[in-house]
Amino acid sequence: MHKITMLGTGLIGMFYTMVLHGLRSRDQVQVVYSRSPERAAKFAGEWNIPKWTTNMEEAINDPETDVVVIGLPNNLHEQAAVAAAKAGKAILCTKPLARNAEEALRILQAVEAAGVFHGYLEDLVYTPKTLKAIQSTQKGALGKVLWARSRETHPGPHSDWFWDKEQSGGGAIIDMGCHCIEISRSFIGKQVKPLEVMCWADTQVHPIEAEDSAVGLVRYASGAVGQFEVSWTFRGGMDLRDEVSGTEGTIWLNHWLRTGFDLFTSVGEGGYVAEKAEGTTGWMFPVGDEVGALGYVEMFSDMLNALDQGKKPIEDFYDGYVVNAIMDAAYRSAKSKQWEPVILEVWRGDSEADTSGLLRDYDNQHYLIKEEKMPDGRIKFILKEKVGGKVVQKVV
Numbered sequence: 150m151h152k153i154t155m156l157g158t159g160l161i162g163m164f165y166t167m168v169l170h171g172l173r174s175r176d177q178v179q180v181v182y183s184r185s186p187e188r189a190a191k192f193a194g195e196w197n198i199p200k201w202t203t204n205m206e207e208a209i210n211d212p213e214t215d216v217v218v219i220g221l222p223n224n225l226h227e228q229a230a231v232a233a234a235k236a237g238k239a240i241l242c243t244k245p246l247a248r249n250a251e252e253a254l255r256i257l258q259a260v261e262a263a264g265v266f267h268g269y270l271e272d273l274v275y276t277p278k279t280l281k282a283i284q285s286t287q288k289g290a291l292g293k294v295l296w297a298r299s300r301e302t303h304p305g306p307h308s309d310w311f312w313d314k315e316q317s318g319g320g321a322i323i324d325m326g327c328h329c330i331e332i333s334r335s336f337i338g339k340q341v342k343p344l345e346v347m348c349w350a351d352t353q354v355h356p357i358e359a360e361d362s363a364v365g366l367v368r369y370a371s372g373a374v375g376q377f378e379v380s381w382t383f384r385g386g387m388d389l390r391d392e393v394s395g396t397e398g399t400i401w402l403n404h405w406l407r408t409g410f411d412l413f414t415s416v417g418e419g420g421y422v423a424e425k426a427e428g429t430t431g432w433m434f435p436v437g438d439e440v441g442a443l444g445y446v447e448m449f450s451d452m453l454n455a456l457d458q459g460k461k462p463i464e465d466f467y468d469g470y471v472v473n474a475i476m477d478a479a480y481r482s483a484k485s486k487q488w489e490p491v492i493l494e495v496w497r498g499d500s501e502a503d504t505s506g507l508l509r510d511y512d513n514q515h516y517l518i519k520e521e522k523m524p525d526g527r528i529k530f531i532l533k534e535k536v537g538g539k540v541v542q543k544v545v
């Protein structure tokens with residue numbers, strides 16, 4: 150059993166507390182921190198939390214808790230993580246780990262120097278669908294992964310600080326690109342080095358300094374490409390989709406809209422529908438188990454079981470650091486309009502990647518490019534001559 154300090158009483162503090170209290174039923178949020186006494190007291194009352202405080206240090210250093218969960222705006226992650234490391238507590242931090250790689254590296258170094266457990270709360274790699282899809286990929290169902298595309302778009306976040314670049318570190322890339330990048334990394338292989346990024350980013354709609362839309366390509370040492378698509382301008386709710394292609398197969402994942410529960414109502418039912426839903430009448434896409442579908446349940450199970458067993462969770466602060474480094478390159482590329490290198494001062498994955506060719510023999514003289522059955526029953530083989538390289542076809 151763990152007694153937990155929860156930092157933050159916003160959207161994520163609420164989801165995390167809901168899961169922690171519902172999950173194993175043996176972990177307890179013992180103290181909650183919020184800036185405002187009214188909000189702290191209300192949250193503590195709603196979730197049956199024994200103590201609340203408006204003093205972050207006091208919450209972190211509470212003698213009864215052994216785990217600190219950081220659910221604060223991005224600019225406060227470093228301060229909270231460093232204080233929790235100093236207190237010798239296990240630390241679980243929401244995404245993104247930091248506003249940039251420099252900050253993320255300082256956080257990583259602080260927890261490693263203190264020798265405390267650290268988990269990166271990247272929920273979207275823990276959705277039951279994603280876990281199963283990653284497992285299938287790791288077992289070779291797709292062959293060699295070539296392309297992992299991940300999309301998160303919605304009409305924009307729910308609090309002021311997200312829209313302020315100074316507090317958030319950026320716009321849609323830092324907010325949602327972090328999810329997409331880690332999803333792609335998980336399919337391509339987290340041991341494979343991300344090399345460079347090409348990114349378009351723009352502020353298409355909102356009167357803000359940061360980008361509200363972006364598309365990026367991350368090139369990996371294996372030759373695979375990770376593609377992220379993020380936007381705070383998308384209308385119609387929250388679109389969460391992933392596509393993975395390999396030499397032998399394909400996976401399509403749809404996590405939010407049109408997942409098999411469509412509801413039409415002309416009058417509504419007077420309540421919350423689903424995160425970022427835009428309406429309460431008409432055709433709607435409610436979600437049966439929101440915290441399950443978003444991965445929070447499996448994520449906290451992995452985190453707390455790893456902590457109990459002295460193991461590393463699937464996602465830790467090193468992953469958060471790599472994601473920040475990729476996003477830094479994306480921001481540089483959006484400015485320079487060039488491929489920009491991913492700068493990783495600390496790289497712990499493979500130094501070499503498998504870039505071997507994928508040549509398939511047809512016979513001694515030819516490589517096979519493509520085989521296709523035609524409508525009239527003939528089979529066409531498109532071949533490349535081993536000597537000379539000429540492309541020819543054989544029809545049988």
Ligand SMILES: NC(=O)c1ccc[n+]([C@@H]2O[C@H](COP(=O)([O-])OP(=O)(O)OC[C@H]3O[C@@H](n4cnc5c(N)ncnc54)[C@H](O)[C@@H]3O)[C@@H](O)[C@H]2O)c1
Nearest residue numbers: 157158159160161162184220221222223243244245272308
């Ligand atoms: N899927 C996810 O993993 C997910 C989803 C949403 C948010 N998040 C992350 O969680 C963190 C918080 O986001 P949120 O959606 O809960 O935001 P929110 O605005 O709903 O809540 C933020 C909390 O921090 C407090 N806060 C704001 N400014 C503060 C300040 N200057 N000092 C102290 N406390 C302050 C607020 O009072 C509130 O309790 C962010 O890092 C965000 O990226 C993750």
